[in-house]
Each structure stands twice: as C-alpha cells, then as structure tokens.
Amino acid sequence: MVRIGIVGGTGYTGVELLRLLAQHEDAEVVAITSRAEAGRRVDALFPNLRGRYDLAFSEPDVELLAGCDLVFFATPHNVAMNLVPELLERGTRVVDLSADYRIRDAALWSDWYGEPHASPQLLDDAVYGLPEVNRQRIAGARLVACPGCYPTAIQLGFIPLLEAGLVDPAHLIASAASGASGAGRQAKVDNLLSEVSGSFKAYAAAGHRHLPEIEQGLADVSGGPVAVTFVPHLLPMVRGIHATLFARLGAPGAKSVEELHGLFTARYASEPFVDVLPVGMLPQTRTVKGANHCQLSLVVPQERDTVVVLSAIDNLVKGASGQAIQNMNIMLGLPEDRGLGQVGLLP
Amino acid sequence: MVRIGIVGGTGYTGVELLRLLAQHEDAEVVAITSRAEAGRRVDALFPNLRGRYDLAFSEPDVELLAGCDLVFFATPHNVAMNLVPELLERGTRVVDLSADYRIRDAALWSDWYGEPHASPQLLDDAVYGLPEVNRQRIAGARLVACPGCYPTAIQLGFIPLLEAGLVDPAHLIASAASGASGAGRQAKVDNLLSEVSGSFKAYAAAGHRHLPEIEQGLADVSGGPVAVTFVPHLLPMVRGIHATLFARLGAPGAKSVEELHGLFTARYASEPFVDVLPVGMLPQTRTVKGANHCQLSLVVPQERDTVVVLSAIDNLVKGASGQAIQNMNIMLGLPEDRGLGQVGLLP
Amino acid sequence: MVRIGIVGGTGYTGVELLRLLAQHEDAEVVAITSRAEAGRRVDALFPNLRGRYDLAFSEPDVELLAGCDLVFFATPHNVAMNLVPELLERGTRVVDLSADYRIRDAALWSDWYGEPHASPQLLDDAVYGLPEVNRQRIAGARLVACPGCYPTAIQLGFIPLLEAGLVDPAHLIASAASGASGAGRQAKVDNLLSEVSGSFKAYAAAGHRHLPEIEQGLADVSGGPVAVTFVPHLLPMVRGIHATLFARLGAPGAKSVEELHGLFTARYASEPFVDVLPVGMLPQTRTVKGANHCQLSLVVPQERDTVVVLSAIDNLVKGASGQAIQNMNIMLGLPEDRGLGQVGLLP
Amino acid sequence: MVRIGIVGGTGYTGVELLRLLAQHEDAEVVAITSRAEAGRRVDALFPNLRGRYDLAFSEPDVELLAGCDLVFFATPHNVAMNLVPELLERGTRVVDLSADYRIRDAALWSDWYGEPHASPQLLDDAVYGLPEVNRQRIAGARLVACPGCYPTAIQLGFIPLLEAGLVDPAHLIASAASGASGAGRQAKVDNLLSEVSGSFKAYAAAGHRHLPEIEQGLADVSGGPVAVTFVPHLLPMVRGIHATLFARLGAPGAKSVEELHGLFTARYASEPFVDVLPVGMLPQTRTVKGANHCQLSLVVPQERDTVVVLSAIDNLVKGASGQAIQNMNIMLGLPEDRGLGQVGLLP
DSSP: EEEEEEEEESSHHHHHHHHHHTTTTEEEEEEEOOOTTTSBHHHHOGGGTTOOOOOOOOOOOOHHTTTTSSSEOOOTSHHHHHHHHHHHHTOOOOEEEESTTOSSSSHHHHHHHSSOOOOGGTTTTTTEEOOOHHHHHHHHHSEEEEOOOHHHHHHHHHHHHHHHHHHHHTEEEEEEEOOOGGGGOOOOOOGGGGHHTTTOEEEEEOTTTTHHHHHHHHHHHHTSSOEEEEEEEEEESSSSSEEEEEEBBSTTTSSSSHHHHHHHHHHTTOTTTTOOTTEEEEEEEGGTSSSSSSSEEEEEEGSSEEEEEEEEOOOTTTIIIIIHHHHHHTTTTTTTTTOOOOOOOOO | HHHHHHHEEHHHHHHHHHHHHHHHEEEEEEEEETTTTTBBBBBOOOGGGTTTOOOOBOOOOHHHHHHHSSEESOOTTSSSSHHHHHHHHHHOOOEESTTTTOOOOOOHHHHHHHHHSSSSGGTTTOOEEOOOHHHHHHHHHHEEEEEHHHHHHHHHHHHHHTTEEEETTTEEEEEEEOOOGGOOOOGGGGGHHHHHHHHOEEEEETTTTTTHHHHHHHHHHHOOOEEEEEEEESSSSSOOOEEEEEEEEEEEEEETTTHHHHHHHHHHTTTTTTTETTOOOOBBBBTTTHHHOEEEEEEEEGOOOOOOOOEOOOIIIIIIIIIHHHHHHHHHTOOTTTTTTOOOOOO | OOEEEESSSSSSHHHHHHHHHTTOTTEEEEEOOTTTTTTHHHHHHOOGGGGOOBBBBBBBOHHHHHHHEEEEEEEEETSSHHHHHHHTTTTTTEOSSTTTTTOOOOOHEEEHHSSOOOOGGOOOOOOOOOOOHHHHHHHSSSEEEEEOOOHHHHHHHEEEEEEEEBOTTTSSSEEEEEOGGOSSSSSOGBHHHHHHHOEEEEOTOOOOOOHHHHHHHHHHHTTTTOOEEEEEOSSSSSEEEEEEEEEBBBSSTTSSSSHHHHHHHHHHHTTTTTTEOTTOOOOOOGGGGGGSEEEEEEEOGGGGEEEEEEEEOOOTTIIIIIHHHHHHHHHHHSTTTTTTTOOOOOO | EEEEEEESSTTHHHHHHHHHHHHHEEEEEEEEEOOOTTTTTHHHOOOGHHHHHHBBBBBOOOHHHSSEEEEOSSHHHHHHHHHHHHHHTTTTTEEESSSSTTOOOOHHHHHHEEEEEESSGGTTOOEEOOOHHHHHHHHTTTTOOOEEEEEEHHHHHHHHHHHTTOOOTTTTTEEEEOGGGGGGGGGGGGGGGHTTTTTTTTOSTTOOOOHHHHHHHHHHHHHOOOOEEEEEESSSSSSSSEEEEEEEBBSTTTTHHHHHHHHHHHHTTTTTTTEOOOOOOOGGGGGTSSSSSSSEEEGGGGGGEEEEEEEEEEETTTIHHHHOOOOOOHHHHHOOTTTTOOOOOOO
C-alpha cells in the first residue's frame, strides 16, 4: 500500500481526494492536515466519509508528511512552494494541485500571483501533470504540478487542432463556465447560494490566473506563441466545467466536421479518460459528474471557417483530484485508471 | 383603457404578459385564448395572478380578438401567420412574440422553419420590434415582430461596434446561455429539472433558428453582410440570457476599453432600457431578473485585438413580454416605460 | 413624501426594502447606513437598483437618522435595541426587522439570544407587527417589531384554528423550510452554493430562536399556553418559506376540510395579503416570489383527526421587508397596500 | 457471473441500475428492454455509460428475459404484475422496483392504483425487500418487491421506536421531501425545471400511494395498526429524500435523546447501510448522494414529549436501485455490499 498524505484536506479538492482514494486498492491515506480543523475527525466535517476513514485532521507537520510515500497539496497557492523543497529532499514525492509549480517562468508567476516564488529552483524539475501530453515525463517525476480545472478542459479541446497546425494560434477564443465548487470552500459572500443560484455571469474577463497556464501549455504543443481570449463564467451549480472553444480554420470548407472528428479520435484513441463524442452529440457536464472523464465534441457551424470545440469535465475530478490520482498512478507505475472507475452521476 | 387580447396565454410569455400588464395603468386584458385550457380561470393555472384577473381562457376566436385594440401572439411559430391577416384587416394591431414575421425573406424563413410562410405578403409591412433600432417605424406599425430572446441580447451588444465599423463583421462570435424558461412550457423530457439542474451544455450549435434573425438585424446596422458563429447553451436556472460576444478590432490597441465604453454610453444614452455598466462591472442575469433591462459591459482582455461584450437580459421580459409591451407603448403613443417599472429581483 | 432611513442596508432585507420602496409613491429613502460600505453607491453593490437611487451608504449616525420620519432596522439582532431609544425620543418612528423587540419577556429574550437586553423599558411599548392580529395597535405605534419569517408563515397558518379552539394547543407541529436568503448575506461556509445546492437538511431542530416568538404569538390568540415542535429546514433555493403545520382535531371527522376552509376564508376575508386557496390547491413558494402575499391551504388527510395547514410566503417580502412596509403604511395612515402591488414572479 | 435483465431501462432507476452494476464484479447486464428506444445503444441515451456497456435496448421479450438469472423491473406499476408470473415459472428470479407487489392486500392495492391486480396469486410469495426487516425471507425469495423511496426513508426512521413500543402508533407524522428524479423521466409540465426550480411545495397531501405501503410495513413491526399523516413535498433538486418524522412519547422526559440514540444504534448496529449519526449531527441528502446509505438522527426538542427523527437517503439508490441490488446480493448469497461501495458525492 502506498502511504498517502494530504495537505489542506478541508477544501473541496481535499474531500474529493478522500472520496476517490477510499476506493483505491493500492493507496492508504495516513495523514491529512488542516490547521483550522486539527483534531477533528474527517468524517465529522465530511459525513459522506463515515465508515470509510478512521482519521482526524492533523496540524501540518513536515515529519508526518515526510513519512508518506506521496503527498498531495490540496491547498491555495503559496503553501506548496514553501513545503515541497524539504519533502522532496527527504524522498517524498509530491502532486501539487495548486498553481505553485504550473508556470515555468517565475517572473510570469509573480506577475499573476502578486508575490515572489518561494522555490523557483524547482520549476524546471516540476512536470506539468497533463497525462495526455506529458505521460512519459510524469512517470519519472518526483514533483507534478497538476493542471488547473479550466486549463485541463481548454487544453484538451485545442490540442489536436494546434498539433495539426489547422487553426490560427493567435486568435483562440475560450468561453468557459464553472460550477461554484471551483471557487473553493471559502467563506465569501460572492459564493453564497443566494448570490449565485438562479444567475449567470462572466467574471475575471480582463484576466484570469489560468490564462498564462493555458497559453504556456498550448504554446508547447503548437510550437510557437499562442494568444487566447479567455472569459470564465460562474454557473449556478456545484460541479462541472464546460468550455466552448472557437478557432479559425484556414478557409471556409477547409476541413469538414468529419475530418476534424477523425483527427480528434485518432489523437485520443489510447487515452483512457478523454472521450471524443460521435458527431452530433454534445457534451454535458452531468455525464461526467463525479467521473475522471473529459468529453469532447466538434462542430463547424454553417460549414464556415470557424471550428467550435465543446469540452466538459468535472472540475473536482479530471479538473483536480481525479487527475491528481491519475498522475499518482503514473508516477508509481500503477495502472493509470486504478481507483478512477467512477461512472458519471446521471441524473 | 386599451383593450388587449392574448393568443396562447398558457406559456411562459403569456403569463409574463399577464404579470406585467397587471401593473399597466392604461391597458386591460379582455381576452386570453388557449385551446387546451378554455374555460379555466387564468389564476387557477397561474396562482401568482390570484386577485389580479377575473378572467378565464377562451377558445381562440377571431371575433373575440378583433374586438381588441391590440393582440399579442404568445404562441409557437406557425400560429400568428395564419391569424394575423384577418386581424389587421379588421383594424386590430398586433405584436407577435413568435418568429413568424421576424425574417423578411420568406424563403429563408422556410429554410429554417421547415414549412412555407402562410402570409408572406405581410413580411414587408411587419416592423422588427427592437426599439433601439426601429423606434420610429414601430410607432407607425400595425404589425410588430418582437425579437427573439437571444437576438435581443446579442444585437444590443454588437450594434454600437458594427454601426461604428470598428470590428470585422465576417467573424463575430456569440457564446450565449439561456435559462430553461426559454424552451417554453412544453412537456419535454429534455427540459425536466432532473435533466437540466446541476448541468450545463451547448445545444443546437450546428444551427439555431435565431441565427438568421441575428444576422439580418446586424447586417441592417452594419450596412453589409455579417457572419456570426452562434453557440447557445442551456443554464440550470429559470430566467435569464447572458451573451458573451467576441469581435476582432482592427489591431491590438486600436481602441481602449474606455473609448469603447464611451461609444456604447453615447449610443444608448437616451435608451430607457439599455444600461451600459461602468468599466470593470460585469452584468449578471439576476440584476435584471423580472425587469425590462439589458445590461452591457465591455472588456478588452490583455489589451489585444479582441473586444468582449457581455450582455444580460431576462429572456421573458426584455427578451419577450416586456419588450412586447415596450413595443405596444410605442405603437399606441404611450410613455415607452409605462408598466415596465419593475426592479430586478435580487437576490 | 415620508422621509425614510434604513440602518444596515447591505443585507438582503435592506436591498429588498430598497427594491420595494423604489415603487412606493409616498416614501423616499434619504439615508441608508452601512459601516462597511460607507461612501459606496447603493447601485454599485446592488446593480438591480441602477437608475432608481442616487444614494450612497453612510456611516451609521443618529443625527442623520433622527432627521427621518421613519427608520427601518434591517440589521442583525443587538443593533436596534441600542439605537432605538434615542430615535424614539427625538420623534422618529421605527420599524425593526430584527428580533430585538419581538419577545415581550426580556429574560426569555436573553435566554435565546445570549446577552442582556439593552432597552427592556421599550418592550411594553413595542407592538408586534403582524397586521392580521395587531392592526389597531400598529396604527398607533411608534415602535413596531416586525415578525420573523418563520413566525409569519407559521402563525398565519395556526391562528384560525387556535382562535376557534379547534385543535390541541399543546401538541402543534411545524415542519418548515426556508430558502438560503433567510440566513442573510453573511460570509459563511454553510451558506455557500456548493454546500446548499442540490441538498436538503433540517437544522437547529433542537431549538431555533424563532420558537419563543412563535409560541408567544400563538399563546396570545389561543388564550393559553401552546407548545410547538418546530423543525426548520434549509432549501436549495434563494427565496421562500413553506410551512407544513400539523394539529390534532378533537376527533376523527370532527371537522371536514370544507368547514375548516370556511373558517379560514372568513378569518382572512378582509386581509389584503392573506390568500386562502380553494380546497385542493396547494401553495408553492414561487407563486408568492417577490410578492407580499401569504398563501394558505388546508388538508385533512384520510379524514382522520389531524389537520394539515400549508403556508407559503416570500421570506424577504411578507416575511421581512414587505411586511415592514405594510406596517409602515399602517403606522402612517397610508393605504395598507401602497407600494406592495408586486405580482409573484412565476416562473 | 450472474446474468441480469432489466425491464424498462430508460427511466432513472434503470440508468441507476446500470451505473451501479457497471461496478459489480459478479453481475453482468445481458438484456435491457425499452419499447420506445429498442435498437438504440444505452450509451447514446445515457452518455455517462460510454465505455461501460456495449449494449442496446431491446424490445421487451419473455424469451430474452427468461434467459437471465435475475430480472429487475424498473417500470411504472402495472408492467411487472403481467410479466412476472411467466418469468418465475421459468426459473428466473425477480426484483421488482415498482409498486406491483408491495401491498399484500390486493383490494387495497386496487383502491390506490385504480385497477385490478393482474397476479394476486403471487402477493403471498412476494417478499417486501427491506433488508433491515426481512433479510432472512429475502434470502430465500424468488420475487422481491423493492420498497418505495419514501417508504424506505420513513420506515427506517420509525422502526426502532415502534418495535420498542415507545410511541403512539396512531398519530405518527411524516413530513418528507423528494428531489424531482422521484417523479421519473416522464415528459410532464409539472416536472420541468422552470416549474420546480427555485420553489417548494407539498403535493398529494390528501393521499399519496406510498401511504398504504408505509402503514403496512410499520404495522408489521408495531404488532398492531398504525396511522401515519404523510405529507410529501417536491424539492428543487435532482436526488435525495429527507423525512422529518414526529412521534409522541408517553410523557415529557420519558426518554432522553441519548437513550433513544442508544436504541437506534443498537437496532442498526449490524446494518451495513443504515448509519445513525452522533447526537447533534443532522443528516443532509448530499452526504448520501449516489450512495446506498440511510443516515438517521434523533432530536427531542425542548425535552418535551415529541421525538423527531430525521432520515436521509438517495431516492435512486437506497430508495430504489441500490436497495434492489442489495436485495439481489442477498437473494444470490453474495456479500450484501457487493457493488455498493460508492461514497456520497459531496459537494
């Protein structure tokens, strides 16, 4: 059994790690930390876990964590980058679900996160944990930076087009929407049910922190700079991210939807968690709710020169904790889908 | 008092007309038809109207309707186009909330609606009821075709940019989302709460019937052809349309967001129901819930060459019944905002 | 025009007062206070009010408030009881939407609210603002304690039965449910959309602060002690309270549902805001959404000896700000329904 | 592998059986019938099942079903009672999720369902599939009538009190609420999102078809007649049933909440799917979402003579398809929790 530690277990990605790991036959959570809830049983805070864990939150403690084989950071940014160096030195591997190691350029990271990076020396070592692009490097990594939720949905949708050089990389458009759990389990007026329910809005349209991560990842596969106009929206629901992606093909009729569909199915043929839907079927967030899947679909409206890609994931699973476990499985040489067999909860 | 008839009063635009007209001091609903509910009191079907109307649904009947000064059609397409000719002949004015008279080209209408138009001779007479564009012609009209909900939100967002010739009209993008009431009060599995709640999806991405209406309206203000990639989405909520619009400016830095904001505020300065938000404030559907307002905002992400316009309306008010009453007020020479003073229901 | 002040204008009852007063022809809001938001325009915080108010939040200030004819306290408990004495002395009338003056027994108040009462000398003067019981006393009051949301829905449902002595007052049961706006606009994890949406639960079942208020009010009409088992629940929605009330009739068949319906319709015949539905029609919270109405219905299941009363209100309107304005109208000798003509927003 | 057939696979209990059985290591679904969708792949209708089943809906056909070891009926009432006799004759065991075999008295069944029973000769053989009461009889059964969703939640809450003779059986009260999936995947206006979302109501308060089933089951454990006042409500959400149960103890102070809690924990100590929460913790439907658990809690408000029991299940799991699989496991001698290890989806 792999001994697992979780730092920051009181947020939604923390409880989701616990939900998924409860069904993972090769992993055992031995430590879960929370400064605020230290001493409290995890199933007192999250009663869905009753009968699954005989475990209480602990104070964050390096000794405790260093005794684990692998530690997940399910924390806001600015926590992992301070603790990870010592853990790595002591031989513990790390999957960081936060943003701390996602951006390779420390100066760019600082621009977006408003503070200096605490361990920039690790940025070269950290592997960006999108298995569909970096599987080999993840297998050998000791530190994996798990992608953000929007970046996962958006990159998986654009990658085949950019790899094939079919679209204008300078004018990509991503109109995406997230359930409120993406904002975390923080006490903020803006995320109250009474503020969010029955309403829809864009937010951070002038610049969301996931933008540099998206552009970095897409530039890698594109082989040159890309520019994405990214507008996130807040959905009146708990789980799910849906991205509606627009890209300009060379000319009207340059590619039929069937050709593009063929391209996508070929690209993802061996991917266990990316599902290209048949032409005409569009993804819904509910079909991947609770599951580690990304569902993709393609449309070329009016057979003009704009291709639309639709991408749906569960932000807490393929967009966070599920993908983190997928990365863990790859790092540890386990079957990649171990513990990730959940079926989407429909209805 | 203006004597009002409503055809098709059992749908959501019908009950919304009744809600709004209950507070209109110059109008009295004297007839409301429904084949299915004939004989039933309107407040038995819609108990929010108890104490407001002493009225029952009637069988559709031309005599009854011809006795009205003005008739609203709150019907699916294919009803108004059969009844309107006789009503007009008999001197009754009509505001049609359905799609029957929105498209001037009868052949194009038939392509999208799958049947011949029953009264194409009226298409030239019918005035497209977007007051922000056609106020003068509405004032003299006997037949007004009230715009669709998506077309209202999308056109109001693009109009200033196209009138000013600032953006590429051949590559407009509209990613829009609607509450489920937009699908009407029809018994369909797809619109059950259990199918829609807690989920989000695009639909009709390959071609939605509102597309030709949007392109016709924008071509009118643009002075040349336009092409819109329009992707509608279904929101897990009842009321509201939000459109996220993307257009290409000539060059990066061509226009600052402040300049564009100035353009929009000037364009809509005298419009009672279009509200251009201050720079940095983004619209939410909840702030216009139940109200006849459209709220607009502008962003130029990263100061690149793409402008984003955000537009929010209540699909049943400014997107349907409120705009219908606004048109009625203009047609009848009443103050344009008569009966439309509702404040958005927040929270 | 009556000059109105609002203390604590940043909560949901505050914005709801502003929404309703925007359409009140005899009242003008001249001051609205908030320590946290002082200096900010009200329509910057609540954009549904754009174009309706040219007003900014002020620091709480007795001089300012004493210049008003009437002040609403839309505050948590423990604010009004400190400020009201001076306002009354200076001739300003007060409608307190908080709990400070609802319980006549200062010791009982302290038991439930955990602190001494700051102005117990006013408890005898304060009139409990349920117009359906206390209209005459409200008309002459200078201080009205506006009922809580649950107490309004529950008392209106039990009153006719208790006044008529038809049910066992020692074993009343109230199973009631509230939308999340009842918890206020406070930053609390428990009220996040991600915590509340798609779920249902009871809370405070061992003792909710509205219990003594309910029992006091029902004892008044019953003429003797009553005991209520009151279990509140949290609904995954914004607005609305629904109470399902159970009481034991003397014997099976003691009263038919028609007899009880007759009793209720007679009791509320002249009440403008209580609507007893026809037998067989059950209330829904959506039919009173945004409106100052209480809808009631009666059932005697299986014609046994238990009567069930169903009661629905909008917690922010008849359960708070609407009722507060109704009280204001009575206090000022205005028509009781002035400014309260809103129709429920259905759908 | 047990060969499984499902009749009526296009409803919510059908797709839920498929979701749960996809993770059951000893069962294989070999046939799933639907007249309306015959020939269509199950994953075309329910895309959450993509990659899990290579199966299409078939026409209902006795030969096909008789080739199965066990058949689930996930149908409306009136289907199973016509097909089951032949299946049993041919040696196929049956778990019926519908109401056809739940009521032992055929005349009572007819009163509530409005038609004669088609196979009353089987009513004595059919075992009511509440494992917490009938485990031994289920183990030997060839026909199990799976309980309704409300009856499961309500009976599990009342059983310990009635078995112990602690409460008045003639005056039980059950105020319960269900998510909209309980109404099934039927095209009905009443279940549209636009009708249900953001609202709450009681329904069928004068008599719901689950009442006789509840009273029959409780009479069995009580050893004498019981009378339940049962009021169901519709929640604006998809999954979950919550029951708030009230019963009269002999006298105030007769039993402390701790004593009652001890009674419940003892009664359900060996039950794998009933979880009595610690005193002070109340159940939420979200903590059992997607899981086969019932969570129970007890309160004695004000230490008076009324005990309140709170009970939460997922209506589609412990209230239907999960319990059906639990019954199957018992019938087949498999571990009772086989395939039922799902953790509640929180948030």
